[in-house]
Amino acid sequence: MAEWISLSEAIAGNVHDGDCLALEGFTHLIPFAAGHEIIRQRKRNLSLVRMTPDLIYDQMIGAGCASKLTFSWGGNPGVGSLHRFRDAVEQDWPGPLALEERSHSDLANAYVAGAANLPFAVFRGYTGSDLVRFNSQIRTIRCPFTGEELAATPSVRPDVTVIHAQKADRKGNVLLWGILGVQKEAVLAAKRSIVTVEERVENLDAPPNACVLPGWTVDAVCLVPRGATPSYAHGYYDRDNAFYRRWDSISRDRDAFRAWLQQHVLDTGDFSEYLRVVSESNRQMAAS
């Protein structure tokens, strides 16, 4: 049953060193506030899963939280590389990062399989791709009815899934809309789940087929306005494209990254303080 608690309590109570953790959100509704809190609480040795690692995992990898990454596309969308991710893979900095590399179709299917309590996903894919040579988890299975050979991969069953959503009501029923990615599947596939939301409302006013996660499928709900910035929350605020571009230069250099992380994440108490510090940095950048 969903409990309304602070984000720092939710992370402290649900995320443990060594956990398999998925923070999902396909460009939209990326749970940045939760990622920062995981960095602040210095969680270590996490096995991270996410289709598109994006800036949030770049930050968590650079901060030393992760020992493994399962992913399908690791770039800075519309900008270029994720430099912290690349530094970890190419130079083992700040430590080695094991990769389990898959395709979008695979991970999407694997979350569905996880939510459906199945051990593996089955789909048509990977034929001829070298990914099969470097990921021994990508296997094949023969259809018992037609004989067709299909790809089979393990389902994703995170210890904890964290997502960001637009609204939740008093009982912790969660409503999200717009680009939904794999969030619903990721929550239902996980042992525990945390949802940060823009707003706490009396009534969701959700139409019958809306994407609602009933409160009893969620462990913790946390009110974190703007908790998905610099990604966006449909109906609330836009994507901060300028920050995505700026991240390229912040993250390219280890020292610049470390200084940024210290000032904006480690030295701030929570996400609202981060937002104040980051808007001050933006103001100074604009003035210089």
Added chain:
Amino acid sequence: MKPEDYTTDEMMTISAARMLRNGAVCFVGIGLPSTAANLARLTHAPDAVLIYESGPIGAKPPVLPLSIGDGNLAETADTVVSTPEIFRYWLQGGRVDVGFLGAAQLDRFANINTTVIGDYRKPKIRLPGAGGAPEISSSAKEVLIIVKQSERSFVEKLDFITSVGFLSGGDSRARAGIPGKGPAAVITDLCILQPEPERCELIVSSIHPGISRELIQKKTGWKIRFSDRCEQTDMPSASELEVLRELKKRTAIAHGCAESEA
């Protein structure tokens, strides 16, 4: 219109856009494919259906999305479904006519690498990876690839095959049991390449105005061949150029960046 009135990048985008027929259901990659597909939609193919892997079906974005999941894709789509549904019902379900992809590296059989330069376990350059491309390239009925041509992108041997074209050529793709027909064309800033019947090796079928055969060979890492019926690509029309430049301008204003970044 003269070659100095437009850039080779504009020629590439416009000739790629022309390949998308009106009414086609197109699974669109971000970046160059998205620019070309939207240009097609705004010119000769108003009824093209653009599908993005984040979930929008029938997206009609007023400006180019910076990411694959920008809000304007959802707002202008006929419907927005979940990412698993996109891959399961719509792509694997066989409803996509054209997969429109980019590439970091490509070989003579139009196999694509977007994973690593160098050795996989100790890469010289770690690229973003597969995304949706392995299944788009195999499940879409056909594939269009748009990529800038250089000796670094057009290589004799790929460091890694992320997504398949025609594998080792001939009927190797069909024999592997891959459902779609594979790449119909590769569109570059220099020319258009198409698979030769039967062998399925890419040969130049159309050369953009002002580009020499020598330059195409110089920018290709294998011995390139030209079709016996090799043509010259039609220059961009005034209206194609105007629509493309307006689109890029609107995009730059919307994203608050220089036009070259849009």
